[in-house]
Amino acid sequence: MKKFSHSIFVRTVVFILMLVGVAGSIISALNIYDITDGNLEVIVEDSYLESHSFKLDYNTTIYQLADLIDVYKSKDHILAGNTLKHRGSDYESDEYTEEFKQELINYDLEDYNRILNKLNKHDGIIYYATDGKHTFTNTKQTEKSQFKQYPAYYISEDYDWEMYPQKLEHDFYSFGFPSIYRSSVPLDTKIFLGYTKDYLDTISSDWVEKKTETTDQIYYFFGYVITFFISLIYLTVTAGRTSFKDKEVEMNVIDKLYVDLNLISIFTILTFWVLGVNEILSYYLSTAEWALPAITIPTVSILTVLFLSVVKHLKNRTFIKHTLLYTVCHSIYRFVKAIFDNGSLGMKVTIIVILYPLVTVASLVFLPITIGIAVWLALKQVNAFNKIQEGAKLMRDGNLHHQINIDGIGELATLATNINGINDNFKQAVHNEIKNERMKTELITNVSHDIRTPLTSLITYTDLLKTETDPEKMKEYIDILDQKSKRLKVLTDDLFAAAKASSGDIPVELQTIDVVALVNQGIGEVSEQISEKNFVFKLNYQEESMYVRADGKLLWRSVENILSNIFNYGLERSRVYIDITYEVDQVLISFKNISKYELNISEDELMERFKRGDESRSSQGSGLGLSITKSLIENQNGEFKVSIDGDLFKSMIYLPRSEKSYSTNSSQE
Known part of the structure; x- marks a missing residue:
C-alpha cells in the first residue's frame, strides 16, 4: 500500500471516484426533490395523517x-x-x-x-x-x-x-x-x-412507499458525499508527494499560476456555477437531471486541480511568496533598495518624491487597514519586548533553564536568540565549573590514596630494613622498596603528563605519519607483554600504507597508553582487534578487547581522571591513561572516543588524513 499509495494510477482512480461522488450526489438530490415535491419533512414524519x-x-x-x-x-x-x-x-x-x-x-x-x-x-x-x-x-x-x-x-x-x-x-x-x-x-x-378510510389507506400506502424510496435515496446521497470528501482528502494528503516520507513538494505547470490568481479563478468559477445552477433550477428544471451533472463535473474537476495547486504551495510554504501581489511588491522593494544601495543621490530623491504621494494616498484610502496593521505590529513588538524583559529577569534570578521564544527574524528575535545563547553558555560554564570542582576533589582524593599506598610501603619497609640483619629478608625488603618506588614514579609521571597534556603545554610537531607502520612497530615492541598475557592480536588495515597528520611521539604515547590499558584490564587468553580504516577525511584506529572486569560504568565516567574499570583499584593502572590519551589526540587535531558494549571495550582514535594519503589512493586507482 505504501508503494502504490502515491502512484499516478491510484490518484487518477480516486479522482474519478470523486467525480462519481459528485454526479451521484446530484442525481440523488434531484431524485429526493422529485419524490417529495420539495417536502423533505417526509423523512422525519411517522404517519400520513401527521404528514x-x-x-x-x-x-x-x-x-x-x-x-x-x-x-x-x-x-x-x-x-x-x-x-x-x-x-x-x-x-x-x-x-x-x-x-x-x-x-x-x-x-x-x-x-x-x-x-x-x-x-x-x-x-x-x-x-x-x-x-x-x-x-x-x-x-x-x-x-x-x-x-x-x-x-x-x-x-x-x-x-x-x-x-x-x-x-x-x-x-x-x-x-x-x-x-x-x-x-x-x-x-x-x-x-x-x-x-373515507379506503382513500386514506390508499394515500397512506403511497406515502409510505414514497418515504421508503426517499430514505434509500438519502442513503445514496450521503454515500456519494462521503465518497467525494474521502477522495478529496486523499488527493489533498498526497498532493505534491511521491511517498509519505517525501519532504519535497513536486510542482507542475498548473502550479506556476500565482496563488492569488488561482483563488480569484476559483471564486469566479464558483460564481458562474452558482448562477448556472440557479438558472437551471428556475427555468429548466426538467433538464436538471442531465444539465446539472454536465456543468458540475467539469467545474469540480477544474476547481479540484486549482485547489490542489493551492495545497501544494501551502505544503511548500510558498503560499504568500508565490502570489502576484507579493511578486510585484517584492520587485518594487528590490528595485527601490537597489537604487538606495547603489544609486545616486538625485535618483534617491526622485524615488522618494514619487513614492511619498503614493504612500500618502494609499494610507488615506486604506486608513482603517493601515491603522489596524500599525496597531497589530506595535502590539506584537511590545509583547516581544515584554517577553524578553521577563525572560531576562528570570535568568537574572537564577532560572538558567528558561528560554525566550520569539518568532520571526527581526531585531527583537535576534536579541532573544543572543540572550538565550548567553544563558546557554553561562549554564554550560556553571556545569563545567561544578564538574571541575568535583574532579578536583576526586583528583585530590585519588592522588592522595594512590600515592599514599606506595609511600606508606616505602616508609614501612625502610624502617624494617634499618633493624633487619637477615640478608634474605633484607633482599626481600629491597625488592619491595624497588617495586613501590617504581610504582610511585609511574603515578608521578602520569600525573605530570596528564597535567601537561590537558593544559596544552606539550609541544606538537605535526608531520606525515604512516600509521600502519607505527602500529606494527608498537605491537612488536610489546610482544613480550602480549606473550605473557597470552593475547592474540588481529591487525586489519585497508592499505599497506595509510598516512595521517600527527606528532609521531605523541601518537605513539597514545597508542602505548591504549595497549597498556589492554594489558592491565583486558581478559587474558582473548583476542585483541586493531582496525585501521578511512572515514571520509579522517583515519580511524580502533582497538577492541574483552575486559576482565565487569564494566558497570559509562563511557564519560571512564574518560575522567583516576577512573578505572576496576573499581576496587587493585590493578596496577593509574587511571590516567585514557585521560592522557584523549588530551594528546586532541592536541593533534584529532578525536578520541571509547565505547562499552557489555564486556567489549573499544578505543577509537580519529586523526586527519594526510595529503600524501589522498595522492597514494589516486595513483593506486
Missing part, C-alpha cells in the same frame, strides 16, 4: 370549498363580474379597461372549474358546502353527524367549527382562522368535509 402533505391538502381543500360558496358561488355569478370586488374596489372602477376586467373574469372562471375538477377527482373525498342559496356537494349526506363517521373530517356551521384528528387544529391555525369566518354573513353557511 405535511396531508395537512397541506386538508387545508387547501377547506379553503377551496370556502372560495366556492363565498367568492365564486356559480358560473353565472363569475361571468357577471361579481368576483371582481373580492380583488378590491379598484378593479371595478373605470381605471381598468374592459379587456383587462374580462381577463380577470376568465381567470376566476378557470380557477372555479379547476377547484370543481379537483374535488370531484377522488371518490374518497366527500364534501358538502352551502350558503343557503348555492350548494356544492358530491354526496347526499347533509348532516354533520354523518361526516363525523369518517376517520378525518372538518365541520363548519354558522360560527362553530370542528376537525378530526384534533392535532391538526394547531397546524390549521398556522394557515389562518377558519375559512368560514371569511364570509361577512356566516349564518346558514355550512362546510362539511370527510375522508
